[in-house]
Amino acid sequence: MNLEPSLAVRRPAFPLLLGVHNQVLLVLVVIALAAVASSGFVGDAPNRLVSGRPISLWSAADPITKAGVALLGAALSATCFVRPSKSLHCTVVVLAAALLLLVLAAAGQAASHLTQSGRLAARISLGPAFWVLATCAALALADALQRLNAGLIAQLFAVIGIAAGAVLLAASGIFDALSLTQEFATHRQAFSDAITRHMALVGASVALATAIGFPLGVAAAKRPGLQNPVFAVLNILQTIPSIALFGLLIWPLSALVAGVPRLAQFGVGGIGVAPAIIALVLYSLLPVVRNTSVGLAGVDSAVIEAGRGMGMGAGQIFRQIELPLALPVLLAGLRIVIVQAIGLAVVAALIGAGGLGTFVFEGLGQYAVDLVLLGALPAIFLALLADFTLQIITTMVSRRLAR
Amino acid sequence: MIEIEDVTKFYGDRRVVDCLSLTVPAGDFCVLLGSSGCGKSTTLKMINRLIAADAGTIRIAGEDIATIPAEALRRRIGYAIQSIGLFPHWTVEDNIAAVPRLLKWPRARRDDRVTELLEMFRLSPEIYRRKYPHQLSGGEQQRVGVARALAADPELLLMDEPFGAVDPLTRDDLQTELARIHRATKKTIVFVTHDIEEALRLAMQIAVMQDGRIAQLGAPLDILQHPASDFVADFVGRQGIGLKLLSVRRVADRMRPGETAEGEPLSLDTSLRDALSAMTTRRTDRLPVCDTTGRRVGAIALGDLVR
Secondary structure, three states: OOOHHHHHOOOOOOHHHOOOOOHHHHHHHHHHHHHHHHOOOEEEEOOOOOOOEEEOHHHHOOHHHHHHHHHHHHHHHHHOOOOOOHHHHHHHHHHHHHHHHHHHHHHHHHHHHHHOOOOOOOEEEEOHHHHHHHHHHHHHHHHHHHHOOOOHHHHHHHHHHHHHHHHHHHHOOOOOOEHHHHHHHHOHHHHHHHHHHHHHHHHHHHHHHHHHHHHHHHHHHHOHHHHHHHHHHHHHHHHOOHHHHHHHHHHHHHHHHHHOHHHHHHOOOOOOHHHHHHHHHHHHHHHHHHHHHHHHHOOOHHHHHHHHHOOOOHHHHHHHHHHHHHHHHHHHHHHHHHHHHHHHHHHHHHHOOOOOHHHHHHHHHHOOHHHHHHHHHHHHHHHHHHHHHHHHHHHHHHHHOOO | OEEEEEEEEEEOOEEEEEEEEEEEOOOOEEEEEOOOOOOHHHHHHHHOOOOOOOEEEEEEOOEEHHHOOHHHHHHHEEEEEOOOOOOOOOOHHHHHOHHHHHOOOOHHHHHHHHHHHHHHOOOOHHHHOOOOHHHOOHHHHHHHHHHHHHOOOOOEEEEEOOOOOOOHHHHHHHHHHHHHHHHHHOOEEEEEEOOHHHHHHHOOEEEEEEOOEEEEEEOHHHHHHOOOOHHHHHHHOOOOHHHHHHHHOEHHHHOEEOOOOOOOOEEOOOEHHHHHHHHHHHOOOEEEEEOOOOOEEEEEEHHHHOO
C-alpha cells in the first residue's frame, strides 16, 4: 500500500504535453528538426560572388555523421519525457556538448567532401540549418547546466571542454575546406592585427570611462542634487545612434587639429582612433556612473550609521564599507560596459579606427558574408568571454560579501 | 557620568529636543522612554555627536563633548542600534574588533577581547568568530551587535531600540542578558525604547519623554505609582498596572528567609510577575527560592506577591 509516490509526480504544465518534463528542450529539438528539414546545412557556391546553392544536412554529411546527429537528437528528445534528476541533466549536458561538436565536425567534413571534386574557386559556406542546429545545441547545454544548478567551476569546465573540442577539430584541419576558414587563411595577418586593435580600443575606452565615470558616480551618490543633470546628459549621449556619434565627432576634432596642429602628432584627428575612443568612452559613461551611484546608494544606511557611530572617518567608511559592499554592482556595470564596447567598437571601423569591424564593412561592401562573419564571430566570442569572466569575478566577490 | 544641560535641537522650525537637561550617574541604566518623534533618539545621538546640538552642553565625565574630536569621542562610546548594522562582509570577529582596530590595539589583544566578549554573550568563540552575519539568527546578530559596542571597553554605552526588531522570545533573552551584563560590567547605559515593559524591566531610572522634553524622571516603581501627569499615566498604561508593578519588584524583596517549599526553585532576582506566572502554571501557591549559587535560601507564597 503505497499511495504517496503518485502524489509526488509533478503535474505537467500543459495537459497537452502530458508527460513532458522539459518543455524547453523539446522546443529546441523541434526548432532544430524544422531547420534541418527545411534549410541548407551548407551552401555551395561556384565562387565568392554568387550566393550558394543550399545543400541539406542529409545530402551533405557522410552516413556515420548523419547517424550520430540523428542518434544524439533522438536521445535528447527522449530525455524530455524522463523525470528530471541530477543524472538526467548531466546526461543532457554530455549529449548537447557532443551534438554541438558533431555539428561543427559535420560542417567541416561536408565542406571537404564537396570540394574534393576539384573546383578550386568553389566556396562552401555555413547555412541556416548549421547555425540553428549549433545554437539549439548550445542553448540545450546552457539550459541543462542551469537546471543542474551548476557552480562556476562546472560551467567553466563545460566551456573549456567545448572550446578544447573545437580547437582540436580545427587543429585536425577538418574545417579547412570551409569558406570561412579560407577567408581566415587569406586574412591571417590582418586578422590578428584587427583583433589586437579591437581589444586595445575596448581596453583604452573602458579604462578611460572608468577613470572619469567612477568619480562622477561617487559624486552623484553623495550629492543627490547632481544626479538629475548628470544622468540627463549621459542619457542623451546614450540615445545618439553610434554611427551618428562617430560622424558627429569628425567635425569638432578636425577643427581642433586645425587649430592645434601639434595634436596630430599624438594621433588626434577627425577620423581614426581618437574619435573612436572618445565615442566609446561617451557610451560607456552612463553604465559606469549609474552602477557606481546605484551601488553606493544601495549600501544599507544602518551599516554606515554603525560605522559612523563607532568612530570611523568618512574615508574609512568609504574604503572599508561602502566600496566593498557596492563592488558587485560596480563589477556588473563594468561587465555591461565591456560587452557593449566590444560591440560598438565594430562600428568604429567606419571612421578608420580599425578593429574587427574592418572585415565586417569590407565584407558588406563586397557582399561577402564569410568576411562579415570573420569580423562578427570573434567579436561575439570576445563579448561572451568577457561576460563570462566578469560574471565569475562578480560571483566570487559577491560570495565573499554574501549578505 | 553624563550631564546633559539645556540641550536643544531644531529640525527646520520644529524643536525636536527642547531645552532638555538630564544627569545620568556613572553605572546607571537610564532608559529614554517615549513614542516615536518625541526626541529620544535625537537626544541619544547628540551624546555621541552623530547629531550636533543647536544649543546647550553635554559633558561626559566632566568633559564637554564639543571639545573632543567627534571620531575620538565615538570610539570611547559604545553604540548599538535597532537594525544592528553589522558589516555584512566582515566576520563576527572582525565586526566585534572594529573599534579596537580603529584604536590600533595589537592583534593578540584584539583576539583575546573577541574571545572574552563572545564568551560573555554565551556564543562559543570557536564556532562563531569566523561566521558571517548572514549565518547568524536575529538574536545572535543582536548579541554580536552589543558585543561590538562593548569591544573597546567604553565608559558609556548608547543603545537605540536595540531589541526592536527581534521576536518577543528572543527579546526576552536579550533583555535578561543585558541586565546581567550591566550588573557584571557596571557600564553607564543610556537606552532608548518605546516599550514600557522593556523600560520597567531594565531601567534604574526612566526618563519619559514628550515633545522633546522630559515629562517625568524617576525609578520604574516611582513612575508606575506616581505618574507626574496624565500623559505619563496614559503612556505607562492604566490597564494592567498591577502586573507592571509586579514586574518591577523582585522575589528577593518578598521572600520568607529560611522557610522551605516543594518544587523547582526561583532565583532571587526573578520578578514577582514571573513568580506569579510560575505559580499559576505549576498550580501551587508556594515555591522555594535559591540564590545565584543554587543554594535554597527561602520560600515565597502567593499572598506575599500582593502584600
